[in-house]
Amino acid sequence: MARLDIANVTKLFGATRAVDDFSITVTDGELVCLLGPSGSGKSTLLRMIGGFEKPTYGSMTIDGEEVIHLPPEKRPTGMVFQSHALWSHMNVFKNIAFGLKLRRLPKAEITQRVEAVLDLVGLKGFGERLTHQLSGGQQQRVALARSLVLEPKILLLDEPFASLDQHLRERLREEVRDIQQRLKITTLFVTHAQDEALSVADRIVVLRDGRTEQIAKPAEVYRTPATPFVAGFIGQMNLISGVVSEGEFGHSAFNVPVAVADGPATLAVRPEALTLKPASGVGMGHVHRVTDYGTHAMIDVELPDGERLKSMMPTADEWSSMQQVDLVPGAFALYRDNAAIYRADVGTPPRKAPSRTRGTVNA
Amino acid sequence: MAETLTIPRGRIDFPGIGFAIVLSAVIIFPLIVVGTWAFTEVWRYPNVVPQQFGLRFWNQTLSRADVWSALTLSLQLSTVVTLLSAAICLPAAYAFARMTFPGRNVLFFSFLAGHAFPKFGLLVAIAAIFLQLNLIGTFWGVVLIQLVGTLLFMIWIPVAAFQSVDRRMEEAARDVGASPLRVFWSITLPQAGPTIAAAVLLSFVGTFYETEGAWLIGAPGIRTMPVLMITFINNQMVIQYGAVLSVLLWVPSFIALLFARRIIGGGAFARGFGG
Numbered sequence: 001m002a003r004l005d006i007a008n009v010t011k012l013f014g015a016t017r018a019v020d021d022f023s024i025t026v027t028d029g030e031l032v033c034l035l036g037p038s039g040s041g042k043s044t045l046l047r048m049i050g051g052f053e054k055p056t057y058g059s060m061t062i063d064g065e066e067v068i069h070l071p072p073e074k075r076p077t078g079m080v081f082q083s084h085a086l087w088s089h090m091n092v093f094k095n096i097a098f099g100l101k102l103r104r105l106p107k108a109e110i111t112q113r114v115e116a117v118l119d120l121v122g123l124k125g126f127g128e129r130l131t132h133q134l135s136g137g138q139q140q141r142v143a144l145a146r147s148l149v150l151e152p153k154i155l156l157l158d159e160p161f162a163s164l165d166q167h168l169r170e171r172l173r174e175e176v177r178d179i180q181q182r183l184k185i186t187t188l189f190v191t192h193a194q195d196e197a198l199s200v201a202d203r204i205v206v207l208r209d210g211r212t213e214q215i216a217k218p219a220e221v222y223r224t225p226a227t228p229f230v231a232g233f234i235g236q237m238n239l240i241s242g243v244v245s246e247g248e249f250g251h252s253a254f255n256v257p258v259a260v261a262d263g264p265a266t267l268a269v270r271p272e273a274l275t276l277k278p279a280s281g282v283g284m285g286h287v288h289r290v291t292d293y294g295t296h297a298m299i300d301v302e303l304p305d306g307e308r309l310k311s312m313m314p315t316a317d318e319w320s321s322m323q324q325v326d327l328v329p330g331a332f333a334l335y336r337d338n339a340a341i342y343r344a345d346v347g348t349p350p351r352k353a354p355s356r357t358r359g360t361v362n363a
Numbered sequence: 364m365a366e367t368l369t370i371p372r373g374r375i376d377f378p379g380i381g382f383a384i385v386l387s388a389v390i391i392f393p394l395i396v397v398g399t400w401a402f403t404e405v406w407r408y409p410n411v412v413p414q415q416f417g418l419r420f421w422n423q424t425l426s427r428a429d430v431w432s433a434l435t436l437s438l439q440l441s442t443v444v445t446l447l448s449a450a451i452c453l454p455a456a457y458a459f460a461r462m463t464f465p466g467r468n469v470l471f472f473s474f475l476a477g478h479a480f481p482k483f484g485l486l487v488a489i490a491a492i493f494l495q496l497n498l499i500g501t502f503w504g505v506v507l508i509q510l511v512g513t514l515l516f517m518i519w520i521p522v523a524a525f526q527s528v529d530r531r532m533e534e535a536a537r538d539v540g541a542s543p544l545r546v547f548w549s550i551t552l553p554q555a556g557p558t559i560a561a562a563v564l565l566s567f568v569g570t571f572y573e574t575e576g577a578w579l580i581g582a583p584g585i586r587t588m589p590v591l592m593i594t595f596i597n598n599q600m601v602i603q604y605g606a607v608l609s610v611l612l613w614v615p616s617f618i619a620l621l622f623a624r625r626i627i628g629g630g631a632f633a634r635g636f637g638g
Contacts, residue, residue: 052534072537079538085531089553098549099539143535150539 002063002076002153002186003027004049009058011044011210018044020210022058026154029184031177033197036207037233042190045207046156049188050079062153078147082159084139086131092118092142093127099150117149120179137168144176148183155180155187161196169193173200194234198222206230224343228335231268238274238309240267249334253284253303254327258334260342266335271298271312273330276319283324285309292316301325400606420603430608433591438615440502440577440587441570444509448566451510452517453559457547459518460525474518486579493580500584508576513566520565524558525551564623568616588612 004026011019019041026032034042047053049060051072060068067075086095093114100110118124121141131139140160147155157176161169177200180187191197197204198218206213206221206229214226225231232239242251244265249256256267276287276299288302297316301309309327313319334342399413400406401420406413424430458464459471489508490499498504528551536546552559574589581587586594592612596605 050538052537072534073540073542077538079535081531081535083529083531085529085535087532087536087550087554089556098536098541102540102545146535146539 004154004186004188005059005061005064006045006049007059009045009048009055009060011041011048011053012056017210019048019055022207022210022212024205024212024215026186026188029181029186030202031180031187031189031200033201033204034188034190034207035192035194035197035204035233037192039209040207041210042192042205042207043158044210046079046158046188046190049154050077050156051075052079076153077156078150078152078154079156079158080140080143080147080160082162084131084136084143084163086139086142086146088131090131091127092123092129092131092134095131095142096127096146096149099146103150113149114145117145120148121145122175136164137172140164140172144179148179148185153186155185157187157189159190159192162191162193169196170199176200198234204234206233208233223331224340225268225333226340227338228266228268229338231333231335236271236310238267238269238271240269240307240309241265242267244334251303252305256329256332258342258344260334260336263336265341267332268335269309269329269332271310273332274309274311275328275330276301276311276313276325277328278318279324279326281324283326285325285327287319287321287323287325290316290319290321299325301327397606397609400602401610403603403606420601420607424604424607424611429586429591430611433586433588434611436502436585437571437588440505440509441567441615444506444513444570445563445567447506448510448513448517449563452514453521456518456521457525457551460522471518471522474514478515482575483579486576490579499580500582502585505577505581505585505587508580509570509573512573512576513570516562516565516569520562521555521559524555524562527558528554561623564619568619571615572612 004024006022006024006026009019009022010017022041022045024032034045036042044053048055051067051070051074055068058068059066062076072079087098090098096114096117097110100113105113114127115124118127121144123138123141123145126134126138126142131142134142144160160176161172164172173196189197189200198221201218203215204218204221205215208229214221214230216224216226221230221234225234225237228239231237240251242249242265243263244250244258244260245262247257247259249258249265249267251267258265285301285303287299288308289300291298291300292315297313297319299311299313299316299319301311303309311327319325329344331343331345333340333344402416402418403413404417404419405415459467486508489511493499493504493508498507532550532554533546536550537543541549572589574587574593577585577587578590578593581590588608589612592605592608595608599605
């Protein structure tokens with residue numbers, strides 16, 4: 001149970017700003033996901049909290065105590081690495097007991113705590129196994145147990161499931177979330193998988209090029225992304241470039257009424273918020289591809305200028321390739337200068353654009 | 364790795380057969396001849412097989428005091444040189460593997476220098492220096508010269524071993540509370556251990572068989588087993604003395620290799636060479 005405060009932390013590698021003026025407060029028992037593409041600085045940030053990198057500027061406190069000057073072994077943090085980093089010359093028990101032995105705990109207490117944590121991660125009776133005798137998922141559980149047994153104030157998970165297959169990843173992340181909530185341990189979880197972040201986090205930090213794009217609850221990040229980058233990175237999103245003129249967002253294929261000042265803008269609409277209806281005659285676009293996922297269908301619509309948009313529909317039955325369709329956006333957002341300038345919860349039906357070209361599509 | 368390579372049926376592996384024949388001719392055949400001579404009492408031309416086998420020359424060789432003193436000396440030298448080499452080279456190898464410092468690459472490649480030039484010329488030059496330092500004909504003079512010969516193995520192989528240890532393993536140990544020294548002792552060294560053991564073994568065996576340095580720097584006071592063997596072969600009319608000593612000299616390497624297979628296991632030697 002601990003609170004982590006990071007204030008104005010910057011990390012420079014030569015001239016490169018790996019992390020740029022990052023600040024956050026993580027409260028007791030909260031699970032925060034650091035989400036971003038490769039090179040966004042999320043792992044560097046985690047390594048700085050763990051003590052493996054030193055910030056160039058800024059401060060980090062755990063329960064009010066500055067930790068920047070502390071080496072990793074003195075910090076009240078526990079890190080789980082992507083590569084598991086289990087010590088292959090030790091068996092599972094010794095891997096977990098190593099940290100306890102360093103703390104000179106009595107042998108009986110070490111055994112009891114290791115057994116308890118093995119039970120917690122679902123590996124009861126695996127103590128004598130060698131690490132290479134375990135599956136990838138079991139190895140990651142051991143790595144988690146090795147950190148948890150020391151009862152760290154802050155648990156740091158660095159893409160812990162990246163090397164596992166999809167099914168195992170989904171199962172393990174739920175287990176980790178359960179354990180985290182049971183122990184009420186403050187956790188930072190680095191991932192580049194948005195579904196992972198959306199499913200386990202209390203809050204998500206979206207990072208890009210070392211800078212914070214948005215810090216919010218998963219639903220908020222998904223429904224009201226603060227920037228076009230967040231909009232495009234979380235879930236699927238159609239991003240359409242165009243120009244606002246006289247109260248209408250204009251694109252070569254359609255116009256949408258919006259109450260914002262004139263100028264270039266990017267319209268963002270999720271596939272599930274973009275419904276299709278069959279056009280009578282020539283529509284705003286035609287169906288390029290229909291993909292049936294069983295639970296829903298994804299329809300790729302090609303606009304006259306060649307750009308494609310995705311629309312999620314309940315079934316694939318009504319749609320066929322080359323079919324002329326009209327678009328009906330539900331909720332959408334308009335972005336300008338990397339910020340949202342307009343949001344519509346329920347979109348006004350667009351009207352087909354006149355034959356002149358207004359702006360371009362950049363989905 | 365688990366796949367087994369097989370040769371398609373009906374095809375004869377000519378390169379493989381040729382390789383096996385060449386290997387047999389240059390390695391196994393001479394070994395058989397020397398081994399046979401060691402247990403032969405009478406073997407006259409033109410017989411292909413000795414007329415009389417026996418252990419007479421073993422008794423005569425092993426009853427000589429100079430053989431036992433040479434064997435003891437060789438074992439002492441090899442042990443001292445290997446231990447000193449490990450004490451000097453392993454920390455240096457760790458520094459080469461994990462740290463950056465000015466002149467690192469030049470220094471690293473300088474360890475090749477001892478093997479990059481004709482060794483005898485180098486030894487003569489060193490002998491001239493040792494003469495002034497009164498090290499010629501002394502135990503420590505030979506230790507020093509043989510130490511130079513081990514540097515390559517004891518730096519390059521452990522560097523590869525340390526470099527192949529996953530940094531995340533070391534970081535994970537720091538994370539659970541281990542100091543850098545404890546990380547080295549409990550994680551890095553055991554992880555690199557088998558490969559380093561291979562280097563130590565190569566050093567020991569290499570030193571045991573080293574002849575040029577021991578002869579040039581050690582003579583006349585220091586006579587190691589290989590030096591004694593060469594003396595026997597050169598000065599004795601009877602072939603069997605040299606043959607018996609040759610067979611005796613195989614013993615340490617056989618023991619070392621058996622030991623190596625038990626503690627190191629397959630692959631460690633290959634890993635040691637970056638394989």
